[in-house]
Amino acid sequence: MRLDVYLAPSELTPAALDGRVVAVIDVLRATTTIAAALHAGARTVIPCLETEDAVRTGRQYERGEVKLAGERQMQAIAGFDLGNSPLEFTAAAVGQQTVLLTTTNGTRALLAAESAKLVLVASYANFTVTVARLSLALEQGQSIAIVCSASEGTVSLEDSACAGRYAVALRAAFPDLRVNDATQMCTLLSAQFGDDLASLFGASEHGRALRAAGFERDLIACGSVDLYPVLAEYRERAIVRPSPVVVPDREL
Numbered sequence: 696m697r698l699d700v701y702l703a704p705s706e707l708t709p710a711a712l713d714g715r716v717v718a719v720i721d722v723l724r725a726t727t728t729i730a731a732a733l734h735a736g737a738r739t740v741i742p743c744l745e746t747e748d749a750v751r752t753g754r755q756y757e758r759g760e761v762k763l764a765g766e767r768q769m770q771a772i773a774g775f776d777l778g779n780s781p782l783e784f785t786a787a788a789v790g791q792q793t794v795l796l797t798t799t800n801g802t803r804a805l806l807a808a809e810s811a812k813l814v815l816v817a818s819y820a821n822f823t824v825t826v827a828r829l830s831l832a833l834e835q836g837q838s839i840a841i842v843c844s845a846s847e848g849t850v851s852l853e854d855s856a857c858a859g860r861y862a863v864a865l866r867a868a869f870p871d872l873r874v875n876d877a878t879q880m881c882t883l884l885s886a887q888f889g890d891d892l893a894s895l896f897g898a899s900e901h902g903r904a905l906r907a908a909g910f911e912r913d914l915i916a917c918g919s920v921d922l923y924p925v926l927a928e929y930r931e932r933a934i935v936r937p938s939p940v941v942v943p944d945r946e947l
Contacts, residue, residue, distance in 0.1 A: 697838040698865055700858045700877040703845035704807040711840055716832040717808045718817040718825060718861065719929075721844035722853045722917055723901050724779050724910075725801020728764075730821040730923035731781035731916070733936040736790035740927075740934040742802035746772055749795040762789055765797035769908050772797070781820070781916045781923070804844035805929055816927035816934055817841070819857055819892065819918060824926045826864045833869050841878075852884070852899035859885025892918030 701707055720726055729740050743749040746765070753761050764777035764784075771778030777788060779798050796802055808814050813832075817825045829839055841861055843854035859881030866872055866882070888895040896902030896914050905914060916922060928937050 699875045712811040717811040721801030725798040726818040728781040731784040734923040743797040800844040814929035820923040
């Protein structure tokens with residue numbers, strides 16, 4: 696069994712996804728926001744590549760059943776219901792709604808990975824439950840890929856460190872797991888920052904940009920481990936919170 700980290704979606708190949716369970720990470724902020732939406736009771740989140748795709752898909756729904764959400768260059772898209780701040784995704788805002796989400800990096804990474812056997816939406820905010828699901832995949836003999844969304848094609852510090860935190864947990868449980876060099880690099884990066892995620896975001900280019908743009912509260916949410924403890928699965932072009940799966944000594 697293997698665990699391979701890909702530092703940007705551009706590194707993906709068909710072989711990297713074939714038969715694997717894949718976790719996609721965009722800590723700041725898309726995968727955190729998706730976890731927030733499902734935790735708040737959204738029916739589903741559908742990632743869209745472009746603004747126009749979200750608008751066109753939205754026309755297929757009745758009014759009152761769908762919310763358009765997303766950002767470009769950190770700012771909410773004009774005419775959309777919500778931006779990409781996890782704090783906006785409350786029960787009052789998205790409960791029982793279908794959310795159509797388009798972002799600069801995260802939704803693109805999810806779409807790039809959609810041919811995998813199963814895609815999980817991963818962040819610090821839903822860390823423990825996602826690690827449990829990845830561990831179940833390894834117990835079943837499946838290999839894993841962790842895909843960092845990066846920042847407009849450039850490696851991002853926060854996604855890489857988050858991938859390292861996942862790798863540390865999985866390698867502790869499965870010592871014989873084979874890994875690529877990127878996994879080892881991310882493991883070292885996670886060890887450098889540890890639980891000091893405020894320092895991680897302060898060191899990262901995107902974290903500094905979000906703070907300068909007035910999204911400091913988002914950084915606190917995105918750096919709160921298990922704030923939105925939901926399993927988020929991307930299947931058939933929709934991200935859902937699956938029904939609980941009970942396995943020996945573990946409930947997902």
